[in-house]
């Protein structure tokens with residue numbers, strides 16, 4: 001305060017209550033019809049707070065000041081930010097305020113408001129009012145039916161029915177942007193959590209049809225990455241169907257399998273293409289299972305939906321993934337070829353057996369191979385950048401017991417691949433909690449093609 005300097009508001013509040021004879025916390029509760037507490041532990045489970053309260057009030061719960069007790073209370077009515085004692089006061093006053101306002105009671109009539117006026121009040125909520133006055137907030141309010149509840153990523157029951165654009169907006173604005181890490185708070189990249197790759201997680205990855213993992217989910221591999229809005233721009237000259245003919249609303253996540261200083265730098269890509277009124281289709285791609293050693297340039301190599309099993313793969317993911325698929329190093333894309341982005345079924349379905357995400361050389365050539373955080377490279381990329389050329393082949397994927405023959409097959413497939421499109425960013429890359437733990441990319445197994 002001017003002239004006075006800092007003032008201790010909390011102490012003033014406590015003192016003022018005492019001077020005015022406001023009863024202490026427990027007596028206050030009795031007088032407003034709430035049960036008194038019988039021990040400090042009824043108030044809070046925080047050990048430090050408990051120790052402080054006990055020493056401050058000399059172990060006497062009757063001495064706790066009302067304000068202190070109210071702020072320490074852990075028992076909170078569902079959806080409320082304050083405790084039950086304050087809630088009791090709030091609910092009394094809020095309802096009295098309504099009951100004593102004639103415009104809410106006796107005069108809430110057609111005569112006073114007109115019939116149209118009453119309908120207007122009845123049919124609109126605070127969400128509509130905010131939308132009307134602040135159109136820029138429309139995307140932030142998607143899925144919200146109550147403006148007074150925390151705004152966030154609500155997934156309404158009819159989410160799948162929405163347009164691809166609306167779904168992309170929702171995931172982007174209410175998922176990624178809302179949970180972007182503050183400067184200096186970007187989490188370090190954890191090592192791979194092989195123990196987390198349990199049966200249920202593996203099945204979930206190949207079976208769950210959802211864009212968002214349940215709260216509390218964390219990715220045991222590829223825990224950290226960067227997310228951007230992307231568009232798949234198809235090029236003429238190929239007849240791969242469905243989303244391969246173009247998808248305007250996609251999300252791209254680029255990640256590494258785990259802390260590069262642990263097992264080397266192993267880049268991965270996950271692409272989600274959103275569809276009007278239908279579930280999204282997803283594909284993921286890797287360079288190889290074990291990655292690219294100490295080369296930290298995320299655009300150094302092509303990524304593909306098929307990688308060869310490795311003889312000395314130390315992680316053992318191939319073995320683990322074999323629990324759910326006979327072809328654990330292949331993801332198929334037939335679902336992607338079956339649907340168009342407007343939700344209609346593709347006419348004559350043609351699926352590539354293998355696609356190759358070929359990094360834009362302008363990006364590849366400007367990024368350092370030395371150890372550094374790859375996420376810094378990604379957040380520097382402007383919206384509107386072509387990140388990958390996408391090539392596809394329909395040659396059958398064959399392997400041989402002779403590694404050099406398998407190599408030859410792989411080369412032949414790659415040589416037969418033609419350019420089918422480009423992935424172009426439609427936003428900057430963001431680093432966010434949603435991008436790391438929320439967004440879910442289904443894998444399509446060979447068995448489910």
Ligand code: HEM
Pocket residue numbers: 197201202203205206218219220221222225253254255267268269270284285286304305306307321322324325327328329330331439440441443445
């Ligand atoms: C059927 C065998 C496979 C299983 C069971 C499997 C399972 C998993 C699991 C559990 C995750 C953890 C992240 C999450 O929960 O979102 C994951 C992520 C990932 N997988 Fe697979 N995977 C398989 C095959 C493949 C193949 C063949 C590729 C590519 C060639 C691949 C590429 C990726 C990528 C890039 C990610 C990171 C996804 C993201 O950014 O969210 N996976 N996979």
